[in-house]
Amino acid sequence: MTTKNKSEKDYSIYFQPPSLSDAKKRGKEDIQVHYDFDIPEEMREIGKDKYYLIQTYGCQMNEHDTETIKGLLEQMGYRSTDDRKQADIILLNTCAVRENAEDKVFGELGHLKHLKIEKPSLILGVCGCMSQEESVVNRILKKHPFVDLIFGTHNIHRLPFLLKEAMFSKEMVIEVWSKEGDIIENLPKKREGIKAWVNIMYGCDKFCTYCIVPYTRGKERSRLPQDVIAEVRDLARQGFKEIMLLGQNVNAYGKDFDDMKYGLGDLMDEVRKIDIPRVRFTTSHPRDFDDHLIEVLAKKGNLMEHIHLPVQSGSNEILKRMSRKYTREHYLELVAKIKKAIPDVVLTTDIIVGFPGETDEQFEETISLVQEVGYDSAFTFIYSPREGTPAAGMEDNVPYEVKRDRLIRLNDVLNVYAKQSNERLKGQTLEVLVEGESKNNAAVLAGRSRTNKLVHFEGPKELVGRFVQVKITETPTFYIKGELVGEAVAQ
Ligand code: SAH
Numbered sequence: 090m091t092t093k094n095k096s097e098k099d100y101s102i103y104f105q106p107p108s109l110s111d112a113k114k115r116g117k118e119d120i121q122v123h124y125d126f127d128i129p130e131e132m133r134e135i136g137k138d139k140y141y142l143i144q145t146y147g148c149q150m151n152e153h154d155t156e157t158i159k160g161l162l163e164q165m166g167y168r169s170t171d172d173r174k175q176a177d178i179i180l181l182n183t184c185a186v187r188e189n190a191e192d193k194v195f196g197e198l199g200h201l202k203h204l205k206i207e208k209p210s211l212i213l214g215v216c217g218c219m220s221q222e223e224s225v226v227n228r229i230l231k232k233h234p235f236v237d238l239i240f241g242t243h244n245i246h247r248l249p250f251l252l253k254e255a256m257f258s259k260e261m262v263i264e265v266w267s268k269e270g271d272i273i274e275n276l277p278k279k280r281e282g283i284k285a286w287v288n289i290m291y292g293c294d295k296f297c298t299y300c301i302v303p304y305t306r307g308k309e310r311s312r313l314p315q316d317v318i319a320e321v322r323d324l325a326r327q328g329f330k331e332i333m334l335l336g337q338n339v340n341a342y343g344k345d346f347d348d349m350k351y352g353l354g355d356l357m358d359e360v361r362k363i364d365i366p367r368v369r370f371t372t373s374h375p376r377d378f379d380d381h382l383i384e385v386l387a388k389k390g391n392l393m394e395h396i397h398l399p400v401q402s403g404s405n406e407i408l409k410r411m412s413r414k415y416t417r418e419h420y421l422e423l424v425a426k427i428k429k430a431i432p433d434v435v436l437t438t439d440i441i442v443g444f445p446g447e448t449d450e451q452f453e454e455t456i457s458l459v460q461e462v463g464y465d466s467a468f469t470f471i472y473s474p475r476e477g478t479p480a481a482g483m484e485d486n487v488p489y490e491v492k493r494d495r496l497i498r499l500n501d502v503l504n505v506y507a508k509q510s511n512e513r514l515k516g517q518t519l520e521v522l523v524e525g526e527s528k529n530n531a532a533v534l535a536g537r538s539r540t541n542k543l544v545h546f547e548g549p550k551e552l553v554g555r556f557v558q559v560k561i562t563e564t565p566t567f568y569i570k571g572e573l574v575g576e577a578v579a580q
């Protein structure tokens with residue numbers, strides 16, 4: 090496939106392209122946990138006086154992986170830059186969830202070619218979920234041969250070796266594991282600001298028929314509770330104000346522990362006792378959301394009353410064909426239980442329109458479900474076929490215009506509820522964690538309420554990173570405005 094001039098034996102370890110069909114397999118072997126990662130001696134100075142730039146696409150899992158990659162690069166002596174011309178390494182940490190996410194990356198590679206011509210020593214790398222797809226790797230080999238390095242989501246810890254190889258070899262270095270590897274606990278992470286992400290598990294075994302994630306992220310593997318708790322404690326000690334526990338399907342946390350019965354509810358109950366002001370988690374799958382978790386979340390304190398609960402569709406027929414493994418009725422029952430236990434809970438969701446074969450009636454069932462739940466906001470998507478997934482083999486028979494019209498109508502309905510829920514906050518005083526200056530006006534500060542509403546108010550910059558009380562005065566759809574009442578003591 091390539092014109093390697095080294096011996097086959099030499100490069101074979103660095104030419105390991107992905108295979109989606111291998112990625113689909115779920116093996117029984119135990120996942121080992123390692124605590125002994127270290128950067129090899131000879132690579133610790135390799136980045137001295139050099140700069141890196143990473144462009145990240147996709148979900149929070151990817152953002153957090155970028156923090157690990159930055160941590161590794163900085164331990165090798167590299168420093169970060171925003172200036173592409175200054176960069177000695179540029180990495181694109183990519184997302185494969187929809188076609189438009191992939192198109193952006195291919196567009197970007199086109200632009201980066203010029204930089205590479207100007208500065209041949211530049212190392213250009215592609216990592217993240219797109220790297221896990223063989224069609225992507227083949228396309229890069231064919232159309233973007235100037236790329237130096239491709240690695241996947243399971244072998245980030247191999248970066249020091251791969252980078253060294255990419256620097257000294259004239260060939261494209263490709264190492265993508267289609268089978269998830271072990272859990273490596275002590276990788277360095279470069280975190281910034283007042284909020285921190287913490288992985289509680291990796292991978293996804295749900296195989297929703299439209300979704301590429303189980304193929305790009307491997308099987309479900311939970312981190313041990315003591316490792317998660319130790320990390321959260323450490324972040325609290327470092328002064329972080331909020332943590333977000335991460336997984337593709339956090340409600341499956343602990344299902345892979347053979348020797349103990351321990352789930353997300355148990356973990357949240359322990360994290361609740363740690364002295365960190367705010368704790369959130371994402372993403373929930375309705376199927377595994379159990380009563381114990383609801384009971385624990387109802388204790389509130391540092392557990393925020395916001396749950397992101399993707400529904401995808403309100404039609405049982407579509408849910409079945411998506412293989413979501415719950416019904417509309419089950420979902421609504423779960424919502425009712427949550428609302429009963431946590432009356433001021435804010436629910437948000439993800440919805441796909443135009444799944445293969447979705448009729449007008451089935452789409453209307455999604456609209457009626459949205460009205461019944463009354464979400465505060467939602468991420469809405471037009472269905473995008475992903476090669477290798479079961480849905481890609483179904484007839485994609487909803488015309489693009491119909492999909493687009495459904496998306497517009499859905500967003501209009503969602504906006505009505507978003508506005509109503511914001512209006513209910515008028516006159517109330519909310520606890521806000523101040524995150525920074527507002528993007529458009531430096532005199533205005535921006536922060537988040539417990540329910541994750543974006544709140545704007547006027548105040549001095551010194552308040553960034555602190556908790557304040559804000560009385561809500563105005564409620565546009567996408568954020569709310571208020572007046573500073575005073576500082577708050579976070580619970
Ligand atoms: N693990 C999370 C998030 C997965 S990806 C979950 O299960 O909810 C985030 C969202 O992207 C999904 O919830 C879904 O709404 C959307 N999505 C995934 N695959 C898609 C596809 N092929 N086309 C359009 N939207 C998709």
Ligand code: SF4
Pocket residue numbers: 293294295296297300301302303337338374
């Ligand atoms: Fe994709 Fe479904 Fe897994 Fe979410 S639960 S990552 S939508 S397969």
Ligand code: F3S
Pocket residue numbers: 146147148149150151183184185186217218301302305306
């Ligand atoms: Fe995208 Fe991978 Fe996340 S496909 S949504 S970056 S898990």
